[in-house]
Amino acid sequence: MKNFQGVYAALMTPFSADGSVNYEALKTLADHCIDAGLTGLYVGGSTGEGFLLTEEERMEVFRVVGQHVGGRCNLFAHVGAISTDSAIRMARVAESSGFDAVSAVAPFYYSFPLEAIKTYYGDIMQATSLPMLMYNFPNAGGFNGMLDVVNAFIQDEKLLGIKHTSQNLFELEQFKHLSRDLFVFNGFDEMLVAGLSMGADGGIGSTYNFMPHIILEIYHSFQNGDIAAAQKAQEKANRIISAMIPFGVFQMEKEILKNLGLPVGECRKPFLPLSQAGKEKAKEIAAML
Ligand code: MN9
Numbered sequence: 341m342k343n344f345q346g347v348y349a350a351l352m353t354p355f356s357a358d359g360s361v362n363y364e365a366l367k368t369l370a371d372h373c374i375d376a377g378l379t380g381l382y383v384g385g386s387t388g389e390g391f392l393l394t395e396e397e398r399m400e401v402f403r404v405v406g407q408h409v410g411g412r413c414n415l416f417a418h419v420g421a422i423s424t425d426s427a428i429r430m431a432r433v434a435e436s437s438g439f440d441a442v443s444a445v446a447p448f449y450y451s452f453p454l455e456a457i458k459t460y461y462g463d464i465m466q467a468t469s470l471p472m473l474m475y476n477f478p479n480a481g482g483f484n485g486m487l488d489v490v491n492a493f494i495q496d497e498k499l500l501g502i503k504h505t506s507q508n509l510f511e512l513e514q515f516k517h518l519s520r521d522l523f524v525f526n527g528f529d530e531m532l533v534a535g536l537s538m539g540a541d542g543g544i545g546s547t548y549n550f551m552p553h554i555i556l557e558i559y560h561s562f563q564n565g566d567i568a569a570a571q572k573a574q575e576k577a578n579r580i581i582s583a584m585i586p587f588g589v590f591q592m593e594k595e596i597l598k599n600l601g602l603p604v605g606e607c608r609k610p611f612l613p614l615s616q617a618g619k620e621k622a623k624e625i626a627a628m629l
Pocket of ligand 1: 350
């Protein structure tokens with residue numbers, strides 16, 4: 341198995357003024373992340389507004405990114421959906437577009453029983469040759485049983501690991517110490533040092549789109565054993581994230597990117613447009629980067 345350790349941007353999806361996906365800006369943003377030295381891209385997830393795209397749009401995003409990147413970095417496709425069949429259709433496109441792995445959040449809304457969730461993952465994993473990075477995000481889907489799901493597939497070579505978007509770092513450590521070594525990625529950027537110290541192999545995050553250099557500083561300092569430097573860079577990241585939260589993290593990220601010369605439009609409804617105060621704060625943050 342390829343070594344997937346590292347730091348991945350949860351790639352934003354740019355939109356044009358008319359609301360359609362802006363594929364040219366998508367390619368530019370992907371290049372910006374790769375040129376900054378990130379390990380790879382996680383496409384079509386929460387940050388990519390994956391659930392606000394139609395299935396066909398998410399597939400087209402995979403095709404465009406896959407073709408444009410052409411092997412320059414690792415690629416994960418988030419194919420998670422409420423419908424297993426929809427997830428499978430998207431996984432097949434991810435496979436034919438050159439992605440390294442698929443990822444999926446557990447099916448949500450209906451409070452499916454554990455057995456149904458296991459079957460969902462098994463069905464997606466059987467549908468293509470790609471390995472699976474299970475997306476553990478209990479706050480969003482309300483599902484808290486990912487450890488059981490992961491254990492059910494621990495012998496399956498197609499299980500690559502977990503994207504762990506949760507403050508429960510005990511659970512992160514548990515994922516890392518099962519009977520087989522899995523790749524575990526920290527999902528909350530504001531806790532990257534903590535996640536790494538509990539054994540994470542890297543991180544996947546939204547703020548990596550606009551501050552990859554700070555994220556890389558955290559990651560490389562930690563890897564070099566310079567924990568003080570990693571903490572210092574984390575503090576820097578967290579002052580920025582704290583300032584963003586009151587205005588909406590994704591809206592702020594898009595506005596910061598615009599201020600950095602990478603216009604990616606606004607978030608899709610029902611995300612609200614960014615307030616004037618948010619725009620001013622975004623400008624301030626961009627000037628500090
Ligand atoms: O996937 C992102 N998760 C969500 C990663 O947005 C739900 C994070 O990067 C957060 O946006 C970030 C800010 O809370 O940590």
